[in-house]
Every structure is written in C-alpha cells, then in structure tokens.
Amino acid sequence: MNHGLFDAGLLVVGAGPAGVPAAVMASSLRMTTIVVEAVAVGSKVAAIGALENVPGRWTTGAALADALASDLARHQAAGRVTVLTGRAVQVAGHDGRAEAALDDGQVLTAGAVVVATGAATLSVEDAAWIEAPVDLMTPPLWRTAPEQLADRHVVVLGSDRPLGTWLWAHPDTATHLDVLYPAGDAYKTDEVSDEARGRLDLVERVAVAAIPGDRFRITAYHPAGGSHTFTTDQVLSNMGSKPAALDGLVVAADGYCPPELQHPRVLVAGDLKGARLIAVTMGDGSRSGLLPYFEAQTLPTGQAGRPVGSQIARHNLTISDLALTVRAVPICPIRHEATG
Ligand SMILES: Cc1cc2nc3c(=O)[nH]c(=O)nc-3n(C[C@H](O)[C@H](O)[C@H](O)COP(=O)(O)OP(=O)(O)OC[C@H]3O[C@@H](n4cnc5c(N)ncnc54)[C@H](O)[C@@H]3O)c2cc1C
Known part of the structure; x- marks a missing residue:
C-alpha cells in the first residue's frame, strides 16, 4: 500500500449532489480537499431526464451535473481541491487522521473523510423474487434511452419510482413497458396507473432466461396461482437501489449508514445515510464539509482536550484531535452569518 500519497484537510468520497457541496464548502473555508470519484462528477444525476423539485432552475439532471462539475473545477483552479478518478474500497478513522x-x-489521508457514495442500483441477484442466471445483464431502466428500445418488446422488472420519471421525461416515446412487480412495490404504482404506455402486472416471482437470438424467456408466477411464459427482446431492471456502503462504515439493519454510529472523523452524507432527494443531499453535503471547521472554530484552543458531543466522547476522542487537523491547513476568517 502507498500510504499518505496525498494528505488533505478533508477527503470526500463520491462527487454527487452530496459530495460536491461538501468539497466546495471545505474549499471555501480554505481547507485543502481531495475528492475521489469512481465514475464522473454527478454521474447519477446526469441520467435524470426531468427535475422538478430542485431549487436553482434545474430542469434536467444533466444541467445540474454540469454545474456540479464546474463548481469543482472552479475550486480546483484555485488550487484547493484535487479531484482523483478512483474507487474507494474502505475508510477508517484513527486518533490523528482519517483514511480512504x-x-x-493507494491510501489517502486527511483530518476527516466525508463518504457520499450514494446508493447503487439493485440488480436481479439482489431480488429474492427473481430467478435468473448470475451473469444475466439487465440494464437499469433509468439509464436507458428510448432510442435503445425502439421497436422492441420491453419487460421491466420492478416498479420503482424511476418508472414514472422515465415515462414523463420521454413523453414522445411510443415504447410500451410491460412491468412485472412484486407486492412490496405495489405502493409505487399509483403514479403510473393511468399511463397508457405501460402495463402493470403483479407477480409473486419471475424466472428469466437468456435464449438464442439475444432474446429472453420469462415466466411470471401470479399470487393467485398459475403462471404465463412469454419471450421478449429486452429486460430492464427497476428494483430500486441499496446504499453504497464502503468497508469500514457502520451499517444499520436497513443498509444505510447512520452518521452517529461512525467514527468521529468519518462523516456520511447524502443518500448513503438515507437522504434520498437532491436538495436534501446538497444541504447535507454542505453541512458535512462545514462540520470539522465549525467544530474547531466554536471551541477555543483553551478548551482543547474536553470531550465534545456524545460520539466523540464515545470514541474516547477529544476535540483537540479535530482542531489540530483543521489548524494544520490554511484557514481564513469567516463571518458568523456565513456559518449560519
Ligand atoms: C432515476 C432517478 C430519478 C431521480 N429523480 C430525482 C428527482 O427528480 N429529484 C430528486 O430530488 N431526486 C431524484 N433522485 C434521487 C437523487 O438522484 C439522489 O437523492 C441523489 O443523487 C443523491 O446524491 P448523493 O450525492 O448522495 O449520491 P449519488 O448522486 O449517488 O452520488 C454518489 C457518487 O459517488 C460515486 N461513488 C460511488 N461509490 C464510490 C466509490 N466506492 N468510490 C468513489 N466514488 C464512488 C458515484 O459514482 C457517484 O458519482 C432520482 C434518482 C434516480 C435513480
């Protein structure tokens, strides 16, 4: 392992709507910041066709992703942010540092790490109600363009919310979606129940097999008993997502990573802790970028050594550890109103 190739005030893992605000906030406070992103800045939101609920006049995810990338580029140009393309596999908090x-x-070190890796799309092997070979490829509906589906019979597995978003984002597509969904997804079907371009079919389980000619054979088993078998050109997954937790994080029973259970130098933000909406994750990310600085600012050096907050006390760490970290990077004074 290459230890300490890069040292920073703050490490941010994941450059989505949570990670970018964390980095921008830290950089604006003159903390040297390293962002590690596995795919591309805003890679998830870039694929959202229509946005209605994000302040700032964003009507598509692609426009928002561009804005996030240009925000990071601005702070990179100022020399305070480094963006690395890479996949983090583990994070850890220690007495004097955090690592990713x-x-x-490579192992990156910093005073603290913000983990904002969001949620990963569920695949057929995650769904107990689907029987399929492990190597079966079922691309997610929400990353599929209508042009890829033209003149094809399409089966969608699961009725997660991207179903409605996808149909509304592509009002002109004539593609018809045959949606097979389990009882657990039933509450998500209301918003598309009057959509003429989809047929909703409640199933108990589904068996999917690839057949010659790049086609698929599907057997749908119904809750009332009985089944029907048919073939289709394309199978897309739409089963939702699961938190993209990294090794080293404390994961709750529901798969999310509660902030209060993590090491004090390991902060989680955004969908990874269950935020689930862009505007919420943006605020949450900003907060996580501010926290280490804020902790140091509100506690005079004279109080260093006093345990602060239940999580720091529980881990037997003191604010002096955090304050030392933040003092190690150049800091410019901030006004009270800037910190809320
Ligand atoms: C189809 C769809 C439609 C949606 N529509 C809306 C909507 O209209 N309005 C709304 O408010 N919300 C919507 N959402 C939810 C919204 O996208 C999320 O709430 C938001 O993207 C979460 O932001 P995040 O930064 O926490 O995670 P993400 O956006 O998932 O970003 C995480 C980033 O971390 C990176 N990453 C993951 N693992 C690693 C790793 N190990 N190492 C390095 N990098 C990693 C990923 O590549 C990604 O760039 C939608 C979601 C989907 C799937």
Missing part, C-alpha cells in the same frame, strides 16, 4: 483506501492500493 482505493482499489489500486
């Missing part, structure tokens, strides 16, 4: 290990063996 990447899949190429």
